[in-house]
Amino acid sequence: MNIVLRNVILFNHRIGYTFKSGVENHRNSKFFFTLQINLENPPNDLFSCRQIFTFCYPFRGSAVPEFHRIVSENPFFRRQNARIELGSQMSRLGSPRKLELFTSLRGYGNEASHRSVSCDVLVRSMVSIIQKTDKWDSLLGRLCDVSSSIISPPIAVQVIKRIRKPDVAFRFFEWLEEHAVFSHDSLTYSAILKVLTKDSHPSHAAMADALLHKKIHLHFYVTPSDFDIVLQQWVRVGESGKALQLLDEMRTHGFVPSHSSCNVLLNKLLSSKHKHLGWELFYQMLDGRIDVLDTQTFNVAMKCACIEGSTDEAIDLFTVMKQRDCMPDLDSFNILIKGFSEKGDTQMICRLFKQMLDLKVKPDSYTVNLLIKELCKQGQPEDGNNLFNYMRRVGWMDRKFVYTQLVDSLCNYGWWLKALKIFTKMIRRGYHPKFSVYNNLIRRLCLGGKVSEAFRLKNLIASKGFMKEIENFNALMEGVCLAGRMDMAGKLLHELQDKGLEPDLRMWNTVLHGHCMMVNVAEALELVEKIKRKGWLPDLESCNSLITSLMSKGREEEATQVKNYIQEDQNIS
Numbered sequence: 185m186n187i188v189l190r191n192v193i194l195f196n197h198r199i200g201y202t203f204k205s206g207v208e209n210h211r212n213s214k215f216f217f218t219l220q221i222n223l224e225n226p227p228n229d230l231f232s233c234r235q236i237f238t239f240c241y242p243f244r245g246s247a248v249p250e251f252h253r254i255v256s257e258n259p260f261f262r263r264q265n266a267r268i269e270l271g272s273q274m275s276r277l278g279s280p281r282k283l284e285l286f287t288s289l290r291g292y293g294n295e296a297s298h299r300s301v302s303c304d305v306l307v308r309s310m311v312s313i314i315q316k317t318d319k320w321d322s323l324l325g326r327l328c329d330v331s332s333s334i335i336s337p338p339i340a341v342q343v344i345k346r347i348r349k350p351d352v353a354f355r356f357f358e359w360l361e362e363h364a365v366f367s368h369d370s371l372t373y374s375a376i377l378k379v380l381t382k383d384s385h386p387s388h389a390a391m392a393d394a395l396l397h398k399k400i401h402l403h404f405y406v407t408p409s410d411f412d413i414v415l416q417q418w419v420r421v422g423e424s425g426k427a428l429q430l431l432d433e434m435r436t437h438g439f440v441p442s443h444s445s446c447n448v449l450l451n452k453l454l455s456s457k458h459k460h461l462g463w464e465l466f467y468q469m470l471d472g473r474i475d476v477l478d479t480q481t482f483n484v485a486m487k488c489a490c491i492e493g494s495t496d497e498a499i500d501l502f503t504v505m506k507q508r509d510c511m512p513d514l515d516s517f518n519i520l521i522k523g524f525s526e527k528g529d530t531q532m533i534c535r536l537f538k539q540m541l542d543l544k545v546k547p548d549s550y551t552v553n554l555l556i557k558e559l560c561k562q563g564q565p566e567d568g569n570n571l572f573n574y575m576r577r578v579g580w581m582d583r584k585f586v587y588t589q590l591v592d593s594l595c596n597y598g599w600w601l602k603a604l605k606i607f608t609k610m611i612r613r614g615y616h617p618k619f620s621v622y623n624n625l626i627r628r629l630c631l632g633g634k635v636s637e638a639f640r641l642k643n644l645i646a647s648k649g650f651m652k653e654i655e656n657f658n659a660l661m662e663g664v665c666l667a668g669r670m671d672m673a674g675k676l677l678h679e680l681q682d683k684g685l686e687p688d689l690r691m692w693n694t695v696l697h698g699h700c701m702m703v704n705v706a707e708a709l710e711l712v713e714k715i716k717r718k719g720w721l722p723d724l725e726s727c728n729s730l731i732t733s734l735m736s737k738g739r740e741e742e743a744t745q746v747k748n749y750i751q752e753d754q755n756i757s
Contacts, residue, residue, distance in 0.1 A: 303338075303339055303342075306327075306331060306333050306339060307339055307342045307343055307346065308346075309327055309331075310324060310335075310339075310343050311343055311346045311347060314343070314347060314352060314356055315347060315348065315349070315352065321359055324359075334365070335360065335366060337366075337367070337368065337369045337371060337372050338371070340360055340366070340368075340372050340375075341371050341372055341375045343356065344357060344372065344375040344376055344379055345375055345378070345379065347379065350379050350380045350382060350383065350385070350388050351388075353376060353379040353380070354376065354379075354380065354391060357372070357376045360372070369404065370399070370404040370405040370406070373395060373396075373398075373399040373404060373410075374407065374409070374410055376395060377392050377395060377396060377410055377413055377414065378413060380392040380417075381413040381414060381417040384417070384420040384421055385421070386421045386423075388417070389414070389417040389418055389420075389421045389423065392413070392414045392417055393414055393418070393426070393430070396410055396411070396414050400437075406437070408434070408439040408440065408441070408442065411430060411433075411434040411441065411445075412441060412442045412444070412445045414430060415427050415430045415434070415441065415445050415449065416444070416445055416448055416449075418430060419448050419449050419452050424449065424452050424453055424458065424461075427449050427452075428449070428461065428465075431445075431446075431449065435474070440474070440475060440476065441474065441476060442476065443476045443478050443480065443481070446465070446469060446474060446476045446481070447478075447480045447484060449465065450465055450466055450469075450481065450484050450485070451484045453465060454466075454484060454485070454487075454488040455488070459488070462488070463485075466481070466484075466485050469481060470504075477508060477510065478510055479505070479511060479512065479513055479516065480515075481510075482501055482502070482504075482510055482516070483513075483515050483516055483519060486498045486501050486502060486505075486516065486520065486523075487519045489501065489523075490519055490520065490522065490523030490526075491523075493526075493527075495520075495523045495524055495527055495529070495532075498519070498520060498523055499520070502516070502520060511543075512540075512543065512545065513545065514545055514546070514547070514548060514551070517536055517537075517539075517540040517545060517547075517551065518548075518550060518551055518554075520536050521533055521536055521537065521555060522554060524536065525554055525555075525558040528558075528562060530558065530559055530562050530564055530567060533555060533558060533559070534567055534571060537551075537555055537571060538571075538574060549585065549589075552585065552586055552589050553589050555571065556571075556589045556590050556593045557589075557593045557596075559571070559593075560594055560596070560597040560599065561597055563597075584610070584615045584616075587606060587607070587609075587610040587615060588610075588617070588621050590603075590606055591606050591610070591621055591625060592621055594606070595624050595628045596624075600625070600628045600629050600632050600634060601634070601637075603625055603628070604625065604629065604634075604641065607621070607622075607625055607641070608641070611644055611645070611650070616650055617645075619655065619659075622645065622651075622659060623659045623662070625641070626638050626641065626642070626659045626660055626662070627659075627666060629641070629663065630660075630663030630664050630666060630667040631666060631667050633667070635663075635664060635667065635669055635672055638660055638663055639660065642656055642657075642659075642660045653683065653685060654680075654688060654691075657679075657680050657685075657691065658688075658691055658694070660676060661673060661676055661691055661694050661695065662694050664676065664698075665694050665695060665697060665698030665701075666698075668698070668701065668702055670695075670698050670699060670702055670704065670707075673695055673698055677695070689715070689720045692711065692714070692715050692718075693715075693722065693723040693726065695711060696708060696711045696712065696715070696722055696723055696726045696727075697723060697725075697726040697729075699711060699730075700726045700727065700730035700733070701726075701729065703730065703733050703734065703737070705730070705742050705745075705746060708726075708727075708730055708746070709745075709746065709749055712727070712749065727746070730746055731743045731746055731747055734746065
């Protein structure tokens with residue numbers, strides 16, 4: 185123990201500083217320095233009450249076996265029944281600027297000496313204690329003693345709301361209930377209900393339901409929100425029956441459920457085995473017995489009707505929806521378009537889409553993709569093109585997306601020339617195409633025997649500079665090789681070299697695959713040798729397919745020749 189005494193003149197009175205080291209308590213065993221101030225002949229009335237001030241600075245030093253409590257030796261302190269202790273713990277010796285001062289005040293023998301902390305500080309301290317330790321009940325009591333504070337219902341509400349874990353919040357709620365000095369009110373019950381209904385755990389739903397009914401039994405003020413959050417919790421955990429019971433009980437108390445609660449319950453019922461209960465709830469909402477009808481309510485009902493194949497009923501609901509001044513939204517139209525797409529009713533699809541645009545409801549990618557694919561699948565690309573022109577007239581802005589979807593769908597369903605026409609228009613208007621769409625179109629044109637059109641498209645892309653030259657050639661090379669036009673592949677290689685460009689590994693392997701597919705043994709072996717000379721590896725899949733093709737045609741000698749030729753560097757099975 186080191187003791188340093190220093191005399192300083194302050195108001196003609198001498199002060200003695202005593203430094204001692206010790207341990208704060210048995211729980212945390214933090215080391216600290218204590219500073220004792222002894223005033224000789226202090227001014228009158230300087231200490232009117234008995235107080236303890238503690239200034240704590242974390243100190244990292246050697247362990248001290250016990251806690252040394254500092255008591256003033258000055259007789260004047262004993263006569264005046266006053267004592268001052270200053271304890272300091274230092275986090276970093278020699279770094280006083282970074283010291284974080286933490287002060288607590290406790291008064292003895294005089295209630296007037298208690299100094300209360302602000303509510304916000306108290307709430308944050310309580311939440312920190314509750315969430316960081318399991319044995320927080322005694323610590324909360326000590327905190328209230330030190331801060332001279334009393335936990336009131338408003339403070340309890342703030343603490344409950346800030347606790348992250350519902351189980352911990354419920355324990356704190358019960359702990360408050362066990363204390364005679366605290367009485368719950370309507371707000372504390374509402375706060376714990378909100379915390380318990382944050383997740384989708386069945387036990388929390390049961391706890392929330394029990395607390396709601398206890399709140400009713402205690403004749404506290406109950407709000408519609410209390411019922412709504414518990415009702416939605418029952419729906420989330422899959423207990424639609426209990427949610428229905430709570431809905432009836434809510435109406436018995438004279439409350440009107442919220443739109444969201446009814447729609448969540450309606451959606452759950454209509455997508456379960458109890459569809460009849462869902463339709464019964466819907467018609468109660470429709471005839472005004474539960475006056476919470478909105479657009480989402482009709483969307484849920486129309487979706488169920490379309491899934492069941494009752495598109496006529498869905499259209500009837502759509503008509504009633506507009507009559508009730510519930511404006512259709514994007515989901516409304518997507519549900520109906522999806523339903524009629526599965527029916528193959530392209531005429532109704534086009535009518536709905538035009539009505540959608542007339543009402544200024546902007547379609548999303550799902551709408552356009554669904555619409556164009558369905559029209560192309562039904563062999564009516566003209567209708568898709570007409571809708572495209574109509575979208576341009578009404579001013580829908582995302583033309584690039586529509587162009588892309590229309591070209592892709594036309595290609596996939598065999599309308600290559602129409603796709604080429606739209607794609608060309610897209611390019612000339614300055615829209616940058618996706619490489620995947622261009623590649624798909626080139627491939628489809630070549631497979632359809634439209635190689636000359638594919639070459640013209642390649643030249644158009646090159647003139648616009650939308651992609652690298654080698655990528656442009658690779659796309660066309662894949663198309664002509666898949667079509668078996670190896671003569672055009674040779675022409676394309678010469679054209680590429682005339683431009684001063686060298687084929688990359690992807691292009692050589694594409695040509696190799698084409699020769700293997702056409703069973704051109706000599707050309708394939710020559711190309712394998714060329715690829716090996718460049719230090720690259722030929723495509724194993726292409727070589728294997730060539731060997732398999734030769735074996736199937738009884739050309740075993742040639743198959744063996746190919747296998748032996750490339751087996752030096754490749755492991756061909």
